[in-house]
Amino acid sequence: MKKRNLTFYLFIIPVLLWLMLLIVFPHVDLFLSSFQFENDDGVTVLSFNNYLSFFEDSIYWLTFLRTALYSISITVLAFVVTFPVAFYLTKVVSRKYSSFFVLLLLIPIWVGELVTIYGWMILLSDYGVINSFLIYLGIIDTPIVMLYTDFSMIIGLLYMSMLFMIIPVMSALDSLDDSLIEAASDLGASKWTIATKIVVPHAMPGIASGGIMVFMLIIGDYVAPNILGGKSSLWFTEQIYNFFLTTINWSQGAAFGFLLLMLSSAIIWGVLKLTGQKLERVGS
Amino acid sequence: MDHILEVKDLSKYFVGFTAVQSIDFFVEEGGFFSILGPSGCGKTTLLRMISGFEEESEGDIIIRGESMKGIPPEKRPVNIVFQNLALFPMMNVEENVAFGLKRQKISKTEIVTRVKEMLDRVGLNGFEKKNVTELSGGQRQRVAIARSLVLKPSILLLDEPLGALDRKLREHMKIELKLLQKEIGTTFIYITHDQSEALVMSDKVAVMNKGRFEQIDTPKNLYKNPKTSFVAGFVGESNPFEITSYENGVLTTSHGWKLTKPNLDYTPLKLFIRPEAFILNPTEDLEGIDVVEMKVKTILFDGANTKISAIITQSNDEVLISLPQNAQFEDLKEGDMVKVGIHQDDLKCYKD
Ligand SMILES: Nc1ncnc2c1ncn2[C@@H]1O[C@H](COP(=O)(O)OP(=O)(O)OP(=O)(O)O)[C@@H](O)[C@H]1O
Ligand SMILES: [Mg+2]
Numbered sequence: 001m002k003k004r005n006l007t008f009y010l011f012i013i014p015v016l017l018w019l020m021l022l023i024v025f026p027h028v029d030l031f032l033s034s035f036q037f038e039n040d041d042g043v044t045v046l047s048f049n050n051y052l053s054f055f056e057d058s059i060y061w062l063t064f065l066r067t068a069l070y071s072i073s074i075t076v077l078a079f080v081v082t083f084p085v086a087f088y089l090t091k092v093v094s095r096k097y098s099s100f101f102v103l104l105l106l107i108p109i110w111v112g113e114l115v116t117i118y119g120w121m122i123l124l125s126d127y128g129v130i131n132s133f134l135i136y137l138g139i140i141d142t143p144i145v146m147l148y149t150d151f152s153m154i155i156g157l158l159y160m161s162m163l164f165m166i167i168p169v170m171s172a173l174d175s176l177d178d179s180l181i182e183a184a185s186d187l188g189a190s191k192w193t194i195a196t197k198i199v200v201p202h203a204m205p206g207i208a209s210g211g212i213m214v215f216m217l218i219i220g221d222y223v224a225p226n227i228l229g230g231k232s233s234l235w236f237t238e239q240i241y242n243f244f245l246t247t248i249n250w251s252q253g254a255a256f257g258f259l260l261l262m263l264s265s266a267i268i269w270g271v272l273k274l275t276g277q278k279l280e281r282v283g284s
Numbered sequence: 285m286d287h288i289l290e291v292k293d294l295s296k297y298f299v300g301f302t303a304v305q306s307i308d309f310f311v312e313e314g315g316f317f318s319i320l321g322p323s324g325c326g327k328t329t330l331l332r333m334i335s336g337f338e339e340e341s342e343g344d345i346i347i348r349g350e351s352m353k354g355i356p357p358e359k360r361p362v363n364i365v366f367q368n369l370a371l372f373p374m375m376n377v378e379e380n381v382a383f384g385l386k387r388q389k390i391s392k393t394e395i396v397t398r399v400k401e402m403l404d405r406v407g408l409n410g411f412e413k414k415n416v417t418e419l420s421g422g423q424r425q426r427v428a429i430a431r432s433l434v435l436k437p438s439i440l441l442l443d444e445p446l447g448a449l450d451r452k453l454r455e456h457m458k459i460e461l462k463l464l465q466k467e468i469g470t471t472f473i474y475i476t477h478d479q480s481e482a483l484v485m486s487d488k489v490a491v492m493n494k495g496r497f498e499q500i501d502t503p504k505n506l507y508k509n510p511k512t513s514f515v516a517g518f519v520g521e522s523n524p525f526e527i528t529s530y531e532n533g534v535l536t537t538s539h540g541w542k543l544t545k546p547n548l549d550y551t552p553l554k555l556f557i558r559p560e561a562f563i564l565n566p567t568e569d570l571e572g573i574d575v576v577e578m579k580v581k582t583i584l585f586d587g588a589n590t591k592i593s594a595i596i597t598q599s600n601d602e603v604l605i606s607l608p609q610n611a612q613f614e615d616l617k618e619g620d621m622v623k624v625g626i627h628q629d630d631l632k633c634y635k636d
Contacts, residue, residue, distance in 0.1 A: 193387065
């Protein structure tokens with residue numbers, strides 16, 4: 001083995017400290033507490049009850065199912081919306097301008113999630129910008145209810161996550177040789193064929209890593225579903241929040257936190273398997 | 285003979301730059317037509333106009349009697365083999381070759397047989413399931429050609445397809461390409477900056493310079509009778525000289541070497557002499573030959589291509605001379621004096 005010198009340790013120690021103190025320890029602690037259960041006698045024992053209650057009470061797993069399906073759909077939607085933009089910015093617009101457009105896309109991140117959500121509230125509320133405008137044009141008489149519905153929640157989640165799809169997809173498309181597109185069209189391929197047979201397969205690692213990021217962000221988001229979603233727009237994170245802060249049942253909350261982590265990882269693993277992607281390639 | 289392709293007064297202007305300037309030519313059905321020119325002379329631009337990726341600024345392209353104006357690349361009866369091949373890395377060999385066929389209304393079984401037939405023809409059977417990234421340079425080359433040829437195009441355009449290969453393989457592919465073209469009879473338009481590729485493979489060669497065609501001719505004529513000084517200098521090896529005066533049928537080079545060249549009706553400025561035009565130790569009584577004395581400077585041994593570099597005693601001009609194949613001059617060494625003759629007909633003079 002190679003001999004490590006002092007500098008090596010000097011650099012590795014902060015990294016290890018960070019990994020251990022901020023990632024490993026809290027998760028181990030959370031993991032251990034998720035098995036703690038107060039039995040009828042008021043004694044704390046080790047048990048699976050916190051996990052079992054997820055499957056026993058249908059409201060929990062139904063909420064999770066709903067959250068997962070919405071997250072998958074919004075991830076797909078994010079791809080559909082951003083892919084043409086990513087293609088346009090990397091392959092059509094000259095490099096000079098495309099970096100400017102990317103900066104524009106970054107603005108929502110600088111502003112922060114909460115502020116953009118209030119922005120959407122101004123746009124979507126009953127007498128907000130959109131409704132007022134439609135009424136002014138005479139297209140509708142009474143406002144369309146958009147705020148505090150699944151619709152506004154989807155808009156909010158989509159808006160905050162799009163950027164995390166577009167950046168990896170753009171970097172994947174950047175490496176696509178233009179002559180492949182020309183060769184395909186020379187061989188008689190239509191625009192649609194070129195997109196589905198050449199461009200998307202080439203960008204697949206970028207799409208997959210963007211997809212994972214977006215999916216994780218959405219399924220674990222709390223702010224947008226809570227503020228923009230209505231009473232019926234239940235999100236799994238809201239239930240975890242309730243355990244921690246409303247019913248003060250930390251071990252139950254910890255168990256649900258772990259369930260969220262494991263189930264969402266399982267979904268990602270399943271989708272990657274299904275599409276034949278390899279995690280190592282996605283990371284690069 | 286039918287003209288499968290006719291290019292009429294074709295020009296391409298980029299902003300502030302003329303890439304192709306008033307080019308006129310035609311290609312015969314089944315021919316092997318090469319466009320030879322230095323880097324940046326506009327060869328790719330010309331080819332991209334024929335394939336439809338670049339719109340012509342002026343002029344017309346006619347394929348089988350039909351103008352190609354406004355017809356997109358996917359609808360033109362031509363296929364192109366790109367300078368960098370542009371194989372689809374996400375597909376294997378078979379899928380690459382089948383790609384174009386799948387875009388047409390052809391039954392699955394016919395696609396399979398045609399792909400197989402094509403792969404056989406280019407010597408790639410057994411490689412069907414290999415990924416294109418696992419192939420050698422020459423094999424990738426053949427996949428690219430097969431992928432286009434399987435569509436039976438009227439014309440196959442090839443943009444320096446051998447450029448990326450090493451020398452040995454290039455020599456080999458050169459012959460293979462020529463044989464393949466003969467066998468299938470498709471018209472090839474071949475772009476290259478390598479004169480030996482153009483001369484070996486083609487029926488006709490166009491020499492291109494700065495967006496224009498300097499000469500369109502058979503390889504043999506191009507070599508024997510270059511029409512412009514550019515062609516004389518670019519095709520084959522030559523010894524160039526500046527001519528400072530021409531009086532009474534005698535040329536004088538800038539260093540003062542005098543050569544007889546009667547009956548020119550213009551004042552030449554440039555003179556080219558091929559290395560093999562020099563005759564070592566000529567017999568005294570030959571007609572139309574000037575004889576000078578030279579001193580051997582170095583011997584450049586290169587097997588059958590061995591040359592000597594010699595200094596003309598009269599003028600200090602340095603020239604390259606091919607050594608004859610026989611062993612007659614084997615003992616020649618540095619510092620030797622030799623008599624060298626040049627026939628008048630081998631003096632190629634140009635006025636620019
Ligand atoms: N889109 C463009 N805009 C402006 N100039 C261009 C464009 N495309 C090519 N050119 C210029 O046109 C000239 C000819 O280019 P072209 O690619 O046809 O050369 P080539 O003969 O194929 O060279 P090579 O042998 O290096 O491939 C070059 O000087 C190039 O800079
Ligand atoms: Mg080129």
